[in-house]
Amino acid sequence: MHSVAFQNIGHNAVYLPFQILPEQLPKLLPSFEILGVKGFNVTVPYKEKIIEYLDWLSPQAKFLGSVNTVIFENGLWKGYTTDGNGFVRSLEAEGENLKGKSVVLVGAGGSAKSIAVALLEKEIASLTIINRTEKKANQLVRLLKQLNEKIDIHSTLIDTAPLDILINSTSVGMEDSCVPVKAELIKKSDFIVDIIYNPPETVLLKNARSMGKKTLNGLGMLLYQGVEAFEIWTEKSAPINVMKKSLIDSLDFIDS
Numbered sequence: 001m002h003s004v005a006f007q008n009i010g011h012n013a014v015y016l017p018f019q020i021l022p023e024q025l026p027k028l029l030p031s032f033e034i035l036g037v038k039g040f041n042v043t044v045p046y047k048e049k050i051i052e053y054l055d056w057l058s059p060q061a062k063f064l065g066s067v068n069t070v071i072f073e074n075g076l077w078k079g080y081t082t083d084g085n086g087f088v089r090s091l092e093a094e095g096e097n098l099k100g101k102s103v104v105l106v107g108a109g110g111s112a113k114s115i116a117v118a119l120l121e122k123e124i125a126s127l128t129i130i131n132r133t134e135k136k137a138n139q140l141v142r143l144l145k146q147l148n149e150k151i152d153i154h155s156t157l158i159d160t161a162p163l164d165i166l167i168n169s170t171s172v173g174m175e176d177s178c179v180p181v182k183a184e185l186i187k188k189s190d191f192i193v194d195i196i197y198n199p200p201e202t203v204l205l206k207n208a209r210s211m212g213k214k215t216l217n218g219l220g221m222l223l224y225q226g227v228e229a230f231e232i233w234t235e236k237s238a239p240i241n242v243m244k245k246s247l248i249d250s251l252d253f254i255d256s
């Protein structure tokens with residue numbers, strides 16, 4: 001989606017995949033400097049390991065200890081994380097206004113952490129984190145409270161309270177027919193979001209849709225983390241529709 005978008009706005013660049021070995025990481029940035037690479041994305045398993053080679057981190061990347069987008073600017077390698085903001089933008093693109101909303105986030109791993117940080121910046125009313133391993137949910141809650149004292153953040157569900165948004169950030173539903181939450185929780189929520197995009201409709205989303213709920217899969221998060229990266233690299237607005245079409249065309253399990 002990036003190469004097509006560069007072409008669309010007349011930006012002289014291409015986006016290429018590089019597969020590197022862990023022991024090559026120390027030599028990566030000097031090599032990229034020689035080759036004239038202006039920026040890149042980082043994925044698993046290098047999102048944390050890349051940090052020690054960078055000169056500057058965005059506040060979000062620093063807090064999360066994770067980088068997925070790098071730019072070479074004025075002789076410095078700068079690291080950003082666009083997953084959380086990409087997630088939030090995918091909700092906003094669906095007409096969702098997050099301010100004042102009560103949100104339940106399922107999972108307490110890397111994805112949950114970046115989503116939670118981005119949600120807190122949107123002045124949501126409350127955030128409940130539930131996780132298979134409760135200890136990890138508690139740890140994440142403690143960390144997030146350091147970031148924002150005003151928002152009600154906890155790891156225990158209050159049974160009677162209605163919910164606006166329910167988000168699955170775990171991999172449950174990717175390869176099996178399991179649902180990471182009980183049906184009552186789906187029933188109580190208005191909008192159910194799954195960060196999984198393959199399959200395009202997980203059992204969680206299917207169940208939610210059959211209850212008449214608004215649903216969203218993770219394709220928008222994938223698109224908008226790319227949109228954010230594109231805007232960091234080019235300092236221009238991304239041609240979102242062009243990127244979306246290219247992304248959908250490249251994923252053969254999605255009917256366009």
Ligand code: ATR
Nearest residue numbers: 107108109110111112131132133136169170171172
């Ligand atoms: P990611 O970066 O994709 O978030 P991660 O950091 O490994 O990956 O986190 C995976 C999350 O999915 C965790 O919250 C994990 O729960 P645990 O902390 O209990 O491990 C959750 N998860 C993975 N498989 C799960 C399963 N079968 N049932 C419930 N939760 C699961």
